[in-house]
Amino acid sequence: MKETDFRTLVADISRLANTILPEDVAGHAQLEIDGINFTLMDGAAMEEGSLAYFCDFGPIPDNGDRADILQRLLECNLLMFGVGTPTFSVNFETGHAMLMGRAELAQIDAQKLVNAFIHYAVQARQWQQNHFLESTRRTRSKTQHRLFSAA
Numbered sequence: 001m002k003e004t005d006f007r008t009l010v011a012d013i014s015r016l017a018n019t020i021l022p023e024d025v026a027g028h029a030q031l032e033i034d035g036i037n038f039t040l041m042d043g044a045a046m047e048e049g050s051l052a053y054f055c056d057f058g059p060i061p062d063n064g065d066r067a068d069i070l071q072r073l074l075e076c077n078l079l080m081f082g083v084g085t086p087t088f089s090v091n092f093e094t095g096h097a098m099l100m101g102r103a104e105l106a107q108i109d110a111q112k113l114v115n116a117f118i119h120y121a122v123q124a125r126q127w128q129q130n131h132f133l134e135s136t137r138r139t140r141s142k143t144q145h146r147l148f149s150a151a
Contacts, residue, residue, distance in 0.1 A: 005105075006025065006027065006029075006040075006042040006051075007025045009040075009051070009105075009110055009113075010022065010025050010029040010031070010040060011025075012109075012110035013031065013040070013110045013113055013114055013117075014031060015110075016110055016111060016114045017031070017033045017114045017117065017118070019031050019032055019033055020032075027041065027042045028040060028041045028042065033114070033117045033118065033121050034118060034121035034122070034125075035121065035125070036055060036056065036057075036120070036121040036124045036125070037055075037056040038053060038054065038055050038056070038117055038120075039053065039054040039056075040052070040053050040054075041053070041054075043102060046102075047102070049104060049105050049106060050102050050103065050104055050105065051102065051103045051105060051108070051113075052100065052101070052102050053086075053100065053101055053102075053103070053113070053117075054091075054098050054099070054100045055086075055098065055099040055100070055117065055120040055121070055124060056091075056094075056096050056097075056098060056124070057088075057096065057097040057098065057099060057123075057124045057127045057128070058096055058097065058124065058127070058128050059094070059095055059096050059097075060090065060095060060096065060097050061131070065131065065133065068133060069131045069132075069133065070090075072131065072132045072133060073088040073097060073132070074088070076088055076132065084101070084102075084103070084104075084107075085101065086099045086100060086101030086120075087099070087100060087101065088100075097127065099120055099123070099124070
């Protein structure tokens with residue numbers, strides 16, 4: 001992807017998402033969409049004609065739930081597994097959970113990316129509230145209740 005093409009795509013995404021256009025777009029850009037930070041990178045160094053994106057879900061708590069939270073992210077990776085689907089990771093520099101993916105430029109446009117990013121922002125806000133553990137806790141609670149009732 002040529003640098004000017006990347007700049008055009010970032011400008012289109014900024015316009016469609018009503019975000020502030022970054023001043024210096026040279027191979028990567030930081031955008032805030034619906035209160036969530038996204039990083040876009042020209043993927044030419046990795047694979048010509050591609051784009052890499054990262055959605056910052058926020059810090060992973062360093063508490064007693066940390067292992068359960070990380071396991072839940074791995075379970076999400078299994079459920080989302082497929083061609084062209086994003087995956088969860090941990091940014092080793094920040095300790096934040098990241099949803100990251102790649103897109104082939106020939107198969108994507110700014111509107112499709114904005115729609116996906118808005119959806120990811122909703123998911124990020126949900127994760128920030130309960131770290132996707134809500135259903136796990138309900139299941140454990142029911143299981144524990146049955147175990148204690150049987151005793």
